[in-house]
Structures are given as structure tokens and as C-alpha cells.
Amino acid sequence: MVRLEFRVEGKPPKKIRGKSLWTAESQVGLVRELRKEAFNARQSLAIEVLDGEVSLEVNIFVPESNNDPKRPELFVGDLDNLISGICESVQKPHPRYVYISEDSACGKSILYNDDSQVVSIHALKNVLTNLESAFYRVSIESK
Numbered sequence: 001m002v003r004l005e006f007r008v009e010g011k012p013p014k015k016i017r018g019k020s021l022w023t024a025e026s027q028v029g030l031v032r033e034l035r036k037e038a039f040n041a042r043q044s045l046a047i048e049v050l051d052g053e054v055s056l057e058v059n060i061f062v063p064e065s066n067n068d069p070k071r072p073e074l075f076v077g078d079l080d081n082l083i084s085g086i087c088e089s090v091q092k093p094h095p096r097y098v099y100i101s102e103d104s105a106c107g108k109s110i111l112y113n114d115d116s117q118v119v120s121i122h123a124l125k126n127v128l129t130n131l132e133s134a135f136y137r138v139s140i141e142s143k
Contacts, residue, residue, distance in 0.1 A: 012075040013085035053143040055120040064106035
């Protein structure tokens, strides 16, 4: 069993209805940052891409000012869309992503080959009044 944990500054990428997060202009930088931190965490433990079933734990921390859906320019997103964005971002990317990627694992899987390997998810979106900017923590464990 392998357990990997990492933190990412900023908001997570989110799945947007009708658009690929791999090419959505608003998501590319967020995908890139997540992939960079996940890749670095994996490298620090000297492990390969996880095979088989995995469990995911995600804790998202957002300032209260970023949790109002009536202000879309600030809104971080709904928890289900954020989790989908995280799950999709660390698998093998869409081929079009290769052309816009600057990450060190361009075109490759970061944590697992396909998000169908995720069999368990525990996720929380924590809205805090005294927080300046969003961040999130991801833990993944192989079964």
C-alpha cells in the first residue's frame, strides 16, 4: 500500500459543462499547477504511477469571499465539479493538452492511468472567514 500527500496553492481545476478542462483557458494553469505538485510528490517518494484501485481524500480550503455563486469571477466552484477536475487532471491527459503543457510529465499519467481506478473519494470544501486565498490538500492511497 502506498500513500501520497501534497498541497496545492490556489483553487483546484474544475470540470466545466461542455468544455474540456484540458483546453479551457480558465483551467489550463490550474491543471498545470496540480500536475506539477502531484508529480513532485510522487517523485519525492520515488514511486511510479499507481496501478489498481485507489482511494482519494481531498480537502479544499476557500475564503468566504470565494464561495458566492452569484459572483462567478470569484466563485471557486461546486465540490462535485472540483473533485471531477482533480480526478481528471492527474490521469493521462487528453492529447491536445500536450501542446499547451509545460509540466515535466507532459502527455503522461501523474498519479494513475485512468480516473476509473478511483473507487473511494472523501472530500470536504472548507469555507473560512479568515483565509486570504484558496488552497487544497490531496491524499491518494493505493489499495
